[in-house]
Amino acid sequence: xxxxxxxxxxxxxxxxxxxxxxxxxxxxxxxxxxxxxxxxxxxxxxxxxxxxxxxxxxxxxxxxxxxxxxxxxxxxxxxxxxxxxxxxxxxxxxxxxxxxxxxxxxxxxxxxxxxxxxxxxxxxxxxxxxxxxxxxxxxxxxxxxxxxxxxxxxxxxxxxxxxxxxxxxxxxxxxxxxxxxxxxxxxxxxxxxxxxxxxxxxxxxxxxxxxxxxxxxxxxxxxxxxxxxxxxxxxxxxxxxxxxxxxxxxxxxxxxxxxxxxxxxxxxxxxxxxxxxxxxxxxxxxxxxxxxxxxxxxxxxxxxxxxxxxxxxxxxxxxxxxxxxxxxxxxxxxxxxxxxxxxxxxxxxxxxxxxxxxxxxxxxxxxxxxxxxxxxxxxxxxxxxxxxxxxxxxxxxxxxxxxxxxxxxxxxxxxxxxxxxxxxxxxxxxxxxxxxxxxxxxxxxxxxxxxxxxxxxxxxxxxxxxxxxxxxxxxxxxxxxxxxxxxxxxxxxxxxxxxxxxxxxxxxxxxxxxxxxxxxxxxxxxxxxxxxxxxxxxxxxxxxxxxxxxxxxxxxxxxxxxxxxxxxxxxxxxxxxxxxxxxxxxxxxxxxxxxxxxxxxxxxxxxxxxxxxxxxxxxxxxxxxxxxxxxxxxxxxxxxxxxxxxxxxxxxxxxxxxxxxxxxxxxxxxxxxxxxxxxxxxxxxxxxxxxxxxxxxxxxxxxxxxxxxxxxxxxxxxxxxxxxxxxxxxxxxxxxxxxxxxxxxxxxxxxxxxxxxxxxxx
Amino acid sequence: xxxxxxxxxxxxxxxxxxxxxxxxxxxxxxxxxxxxxxxxxxxxxxxxxxxxxxxxxxxxxxxxxxxxxxxxxxxxxxxxxxxxxxxxxxxxxxxxxxxxxxxxxxxxxxxxxxxxxxxxxxxxxxxxxxxxxx
Numbered sequence: 040x041x042x043x044x045x046x047x048x049x050x051x052x053x054x055x056x057x058x059x060x061x062x063x064x065x066x067x068x069x070x071x072x073x074x075x076x077x078x079x080x081x082x083x084x085x086x087x088x089x090x091x092x093x094x095x096x097x098x099x100x101x102x103x104x105x106x107x108x109x110x111x112x113x114x115x116x117x118x119x120x121x122x123x124x125x126x127x128x129x130x131x132x133x134x135x136x137x138x139x140x141x142x143x144x145x146x147x148x149x150x151x152x153x154x155x156x157x158x159x160x161x162x163x164x165x166x167x168x169x170x171x172x173x174x175x176x177x178x179x180x181x182x183x184x185x186x187x188x189x190x191x192x193x194x195x196x197x198x199x200x201x202x203x204x205x206x207x208x209x210x211x212x213x214x215x216x217x218x219x220x221x222x223x224x225x226x227x228x229x230x231x232x233x234x235x236x237x238x239x240x241x242x243x244x245x246x247x248x249x250x251x252x253x254x255x256x257x258x259x260x261x262x263x264x265x266x267x268x269x270x271x272x273x274x275x276x277x278x279x280x281x282x283x284x285x286x287x288x289x290x291x292x293x294x295x296x297x298x299x300x301x302x303x304x305x306x307x308x309x310x311x312x313x314x315x316x317x318x319x320x321x322x323x324x325x326x327x328x329x330x331x332x333x334x335x336x337x338x339x340x341x342x343x344x345x346x347x348x349x350x351x352x353x354x355x356x357x358x359x360x361x362x363x364x365x366x367x368x369x370x371x372x373x374x375x376x377x378x379x380x381x382x383x384x385x386x387x388x389x390x391x392x393x394x395x396x397x398x399x400x401x402x403x404x405x406x407x408x409x410x411x412x413x414x415x416x417x418x419x420x421x422x423x424x425x426x427x428x429x430x431x432x433x434x435x436x437x438x439x440x441x442x443x444x445x446x447x448x449x450x451x452x453x454x455x456x457x458x459x460x461x462x463x464x465x466x467x468x469x470x471x472x473x474x475x476x477x478x479x480x481x482x483x484x485x486x487x488x489x490x491x492x493x494x495x496x497x498x499x500x501x502x503x504x505x506x507x508x509x510x511x512x513x514x515x516x517x518x519x520x521x522x523x524x525x526x527x528x529x530x531x532x533x534x535x536x537x538x539x540x541x542x543x544x545x546x547x548x549x550x551x552x553x554x555x556x557x558x559x560x561x562x563x564x565x566x567x568x569x570x571x572x573x574x575x576x577x578x579x580x581x582x583x584x585x586x587x588x589x590x591x592x593x594x595x596x597x598x599x600x601x602x603x604x605x606x607x608x609x610x611x612x613x614x615x616x617x618x619x620x621x622x623x624x625x626x627x628x629x630x631x632x633x634x635x636x637x638x639x640x641x642x643x644x645x646x647x648x649x650x651x652x653x654x655x656x657x658x659x660x661x662x663x664x665x666x667x668x669x670x671x672x673x674x675x676x677x678x679x680x681x682x683x684x685x686x687x688x689x690x691x692x693x694x695x696x697x698x699x700x701x702x703x704x705x706x707x708x709x710x711x712x713x714x715x716x717x718x719x720x721x722x723x724x725x726x727x728x729x730x731x732x733x734x735x736x737x738x739x740x741x742x743x744x745x746x747x748x749x750x751x752x753x754x755x756x757x758x759x760x761x762x763x764x765x766x767x768x769x770x771x772x773x774x775x776x777x778x779x780x781x782x783x784x785x786x787x788x789x790x791x792x793x794x795x796x797x798x799x800x801x
Numbered sequence: 802x803x804x805x806x807x808x809x810x811x812x813x814x815x816x817x818x819x820x821x822x823x824x825x826x827x828x829x830x831x832x833x834x835x836x837x838x839x840x841x842x843x844x845x846x847x848x849x850x851x852x853x854x855x856x857x858x859x860x861x862x863x864x865x866x867x868x869x870x871x872x873x874x875x876x877x878x879x880x881x882x883x884x885x886x887x888x889x890x891x892x893x894x895x896x897x898x899x900x901x902x903x904x905x906x907x908x909x910x911x912x913x914x915x916x917x918x919x920x921x922x923x924x925x926x927x928x929x930x931x932x933x934x935x
Contacts, residue, residue, distance in 0.1 A: 569896070576895035577819055580918035584825035587921045591832045610921075617918050766902060 067213050068109075071101075072116060079117035082124070086247030087254070088180075088331030088364065089187055091240075094118050094130075096195035098138060099150055103199055104208050107142045114138050125330060129169045133162055137192070149225060150196040151232045155382060158189040176335050179365040184331060186371060190243065190378075194236040200229035224392040228385040235381035239374040246370040250363045257359055258339060261285060262352075265295055266343045269350045279303050291362070297352040304351040305340060313338050313355040334360035395419050402426060409437035447481045458524075458544025465528045466536035467492070467500045474500070474515075474526070476540075491516040500526075507531045512545070562682050566757035572620045579620070583613040636793060639671045639711050639718060646684040647709070653689070657696050659705035661688075666712040672793040673718060679761050680785075683769075684709075686754040687722040687783050694726025694781060717767070717789035725780040729773055737771060758785075766790070812836040813928065816846050816861035816873070817893075826860070833925070843868040847876070856888045858928060863894035863914070870894070871903055874912055891927050893917055 075097035083091040094117040102110035114134040121130040140157045141150060163185045170181050204225040206215050264285040280298035296313060298304035305318065315338030319328070328334075340353040398414045399422060405411055411433045413426055454460065462476040463485065472492050477485040492500060493514035503509035509528040518524070523545040528537035590606035640663065647654075647661050654661050688707060695705035703725060710721040729737070729744075736742050738759045743752035755771070762769040766788040774780030813835045817823040823839040830837035836855075840846045843865050850857065859877065863870035870892045877887050892907070895917040907914050913927050 573895040576917040577822060580895075581819070581822040581825050583918050583921065584822070584829050588825060588829040588832055591829070613918060614920070617920075760896075 064213065072113065075101075075113060075117050076119075080120045082329065084329040085244040086250035086363075086367070087329050087334055088184070088360070089243065089247045089250075089367075090124075090329055091187075091191050092121075093195070094120075094134065095137070095192040096198060098134060099141075099154075099195050099199040100202070102138060102141055102150070103203050104210065107138060110138045110141075111135060125332065127169070127173070129165065133165055133188075136161060136165070149200045149229060151193060151200050151229060152382075152386075154193050154196040155189070158185070158192065162188070174332055174335055176331065177361045177364070179361060179368050180331055180335060183364050183368050183371070186368075186375060187243070190236060190240055194233065194240060197229050197233040197236055200225065201233055204229055224389050227392070228389050231381055231385050231388075235378050239371070239378050242374045243367070243371060246367050250367065253363055254356075254359060258341075261293055261295065261339075261354060262341055262343065265297060265341075265350070265352045269297060269343060269345060280309070291358065293354050293358065295352050295354040297350055299348060299350060301351050304353050309353065310338055313353060314357060315353075315355050318353075319356060331360070331364075391419070395422050399426065402429065406433055407437055407440065408433070409441060410434060411437070450481050460542045462528075462540045462542055463538065464536055465526075465540050466534075467504065469497065469501050469504075472497050474513075475536075476542075490518075503528075504535065505531070509537065509540075562757065563753060566753050566760060568623050569760060570753055570756050572623050575616070575620055579613050579616055583610060586610045586613065633676060634674050635677045636672060636674050637677050639673060639720065640665050642677060642680060643684065643709050643711060643720070646681050646688065649681075650685065650688045650692070653692050654705075654707065657692055657705055659692060659695055659707055662706070662708045664708055664710045666710075668713070671711060671713060671718050673787065673791040674793055675765060675787070675791050679765060683758045683761050683785060684720070684722070686758050687785075690754055690783075691722055691724035691726060691781070694724055694728070697727045714786055716786060718787045718792060720785040720787075721782060722785075723774045723780065723782040725774065728779045729771070729781050738769070811928075812855045812857045813838070814846065814849060814857040814859045815839040816841075816843075816859060816865065816870075818842060818862060818864075818866050829921075830928075835928070842866050843873055846873065850877075850887060858888045858891065860891045860893065860928070863892050863896070863899075871906060874907075874910065878910060889930075891915065893919060 075094075079092055079094040079097060081093070085091075094114075097117050098110050098114035101113035114137070115131060118131045118134045122128060137154070137157055140161070141153050144153050144156065166185050166188060167181050170176055170184060204222060205218060207218050208215050265283065268283050268285065279300060280296065280303040283295045283297060284292045285295050286292045294313065296304055296309050303309075310316070310318070314336075316336045317333070317338070319333075319337040319339045335357045337356045338353045339356050339359075340351065343350045343352065395418050398416070398418065402411070402414055411430050413423075413430055418426070461479040463479050464487075465474070465476045467474050468489075472494065473489045474492050475487065475489040477487050479485050493516055496511075496513035499511050499513060500509075503511050507529070508531075509526070511526045511528075512523055513526055514523055525543045525545050526540065527543070528540035530538035532538055586606045586609040590603050590610070593600060593603040593606065643663055647663065650661075688709075691707045692705075695707070706725050708721075708723045710719070710723070712719050712721075737744070738755050742756075755769075759769050762785060768786045770784050770786070772782050772784075774782040811834075813830050815823055815826045815830070815837060817826060817839065818841050820841065823841065827837045827839040838849070838857075840849055844867055846859070846861070850859075859873070861870045861873055865873070874890055874892070877890055891913050893915045899914075904914075913930075915924065915927060
């Protein structure tokens with residue numbers, strides 16, 4: 040509880056820090072406005088008429104911090120002193136217009152450019168119009184005034200831009216924070232602008248400062264000239280008022296009015312004739328000596344004591360000031376051009392950086408695209424190194440991703456092909472009969488899964504429980520009764536599950552293979568019964584015929600003798616044996632399966648797979664050579680044909696194994712072809728081969744070339760029986776010219792070929 | 802017993818590859834009054850039949866070294882040799898598991914098939930039957 044309360048308090052205090060009270064905010068705002076007003080009330084006047092003020096800096100800062108809602112009142116407030124300085128509200132109006140322009144102009148980032156734009160368009164027009172209407176000043180004065188205003192305000196804007204580039208104001212916390220990420224283009228452009236502005240300002244100030252001294256020197260020169268002129272005049276000719284033209288220098292002379300009475304010289308008529316509306320008497324107040332308006336509308340006056348009393352003089356300062364301003368303007372032309380150039384460079388630089396960044400961004404967005412190239416067109420050299428490094432890294436990455444995808448695809452295809460699933464966390468729940476596992480995939484995270492095991496296979500899984508490595512053949516309820524799987528589980532965990540393993544879909548499970556074996560034994564048994572009965576029937580028939588003939592020979596005279604009685608007994612016993620054989624024959628059918636449609640090649644493949652353990656043991660290479668063309672599909676009792684092939688391969692293996700040691704590697708070649716009368720299968724080996732003349736007898740029952748314990752002598756007999764039953768033939772011959780090896784050909788009737796396949800074959 | 806006796810006019814050709822069985826059959830049929838002869842394979846049977854003027858009843862094993870009895874049957878019944886000395890054909894076999902197609906073929910052609918060992922009265926009955934109408 041205590042801890043919670045403490046945390047609450049901490050949170051509250053944190054909130055109070057981040058969200059200052061209204062009072063604090065009002066206080067901070069008032070402080071800002073007061074400071075702004077106080078600092079804006081001072082003017083820096085390096086020369087008469089050249090006054091710099093901090094007012095724009097404050098309202099631009101306010102615009103950055105609080106938008107137009109703060110900026111407009113600030114602008115009105117901080118420009119209020121100009122009313123007292125100059126007696127007109129033009130500066131106040133221009134400032135307000137400036138703020139509105141910033142708000143509604145299609146502005147880019149930063150204040151420098153829109154401020155420059157503002158003075159280039161409406162600001163300059165307002166100032167020029169106002170000055171012209173009010174004072175009708177010389178052009179140089181108007182231009183200089185505009186330049187001064189532009190420099191002042193743009194400098195303020197550039198300073199605010201630099202500040203906002205480097206710092207960020209948090210109004211909520213009333214805090215100025217240093218930015219953690221600074222815009223390079225803004226920093227470069229506002230710094231460049233500010234530096235150039237400062238250079239221009241320095242030039243302005245440097246050239247403006249001597250202006251006052253120049254004016255003073257000018258005045259002294261005029262005074263002296265007036266004095267000289269007055270002293271030269273004979274006293275008798277001294278008029279009460281006179282007008283002199285005093286040459287200042289070769290280009291210009293000053294018009295000076297002199298008189299011996301103050302009233303005569305300083306009368307309004309004289310002042311009007313000189314174009315003055317005031318006297319330069321050093322008074323303060325509105326439009327004082329620091330303003331342009333003062334100097335272009337004032338008359339300088341003075342008194343020269345002479346022997347015949349003081350002489351008063353007056354002249355207009357307009358020409359004087361205009362000269363000075365023109366001179367200043369001349370000095371400012373180069374810096375102003377520099378400023379314009381700087382603005383242009385700034386724009387170009389900004390564009391270039393943005394362009395380079397845009398290309399860089401596009402390139403980054405293409406991350407992962409294979410075979411990325413360095414973008415066309417120019418770029419900053421500094422960017423080239425990271426761009427090229429990025430392109431290289433990207434291409435390597437893309438290549439890796441492609442390899443990975445290809446690999447994953449190949450693995451998945453392989454897994455699908457062989458029906459392999461990699462598993463983890465394998466556990467069999469005997470209660471529910473479900474196998475639980477997590478499939479490990481290369482393309483997705485493993486999900487826990489479970490599958491219900493076929494009821495008959497649960498015992499096998501149950502028996503495998505607790506073994507470190509389990510190998511179980513099983514079926515799943517969902518997968519169907521015929522589909523077998525081999526589960527291999529390893530690394531027994533303490534909780535009874537196995538850590539890893541796999542599940543393979545089996546083409547022909549061992550259980551089914553056992554069934555095939557069983558079937559084969561049954562067939563062999565049937566074959567044996569069949570062979571036995573057949574082979575016994577022949578001798579029995581002969582015995583019966585002999586007995587009949589014997590009986591006939593003896594009984595030609597119709598007399599029964601003990602000998603003819605023996606013949607009749609033989610005949611009766613033959614009859615008995617015949618009945619027994621008849622009963623055996625009932626079991627002697629080589630039971631063939633029902634007809635099935637299948638591909639011969641598939642059948643051959645299945646048999647070679649089945650016989651693989653045997654061929655592997657004897658290190659025999661088995662080859663299936665199917666004729667080119669469409670696969671041969673037949674309709675046959677598949678099991679019967681398989682049985683024939685199994686027997687033939689068994690024979691081939693035995694024939695190969697019976698060779699002397701050191702013979703060539705064993706080889707069995709099974710051919711599938713379309714023969715003259717129907718599909719043909721051939722089984723060829725490089726075994727011991729056949730004895731000359733043996734072939735036909737080898738099909739008889741109980742005839743074998745194998746050792747007594749190996750062969751029943753029924754294999755080929757059964758094969759022939761089955762082939763007869765299938766309506767085909769079986770022939771036997773040597774494989775090679777040298778008489779080594781054997782080649783057996785099974786010829787199937789053309790009628791077993793499936794129609795659509797034969798049609799396709801043509 | 803007299804019922805089994807064949808007339809001397811009845812000539813019988815026994816085709817059987819096992820010599821002992823063949824000789825026993827020929828001897829017994831001769832004892833029964835038939836004019837009986839024996840051959841061991843298909844080829845010599847053809848030669849025999851094509852060269853003879855007497856008409857024979859052929860008693861043949863179903864499986865012969867150089868072909869089957871059914872091949873013989875087709876050959877005999879094809880009518881390729883109009884002068885063929887054939888009266889009728891009776892087949893014998895020791896195999897009890899004959900393909901259905903073959904059995905069908907035999908019954909279609911009205912050829913009798915005897916199962917070895919053939920009881921003697923059954924053999925006589927088969928040989929004494931009158932030749933088919935065709």
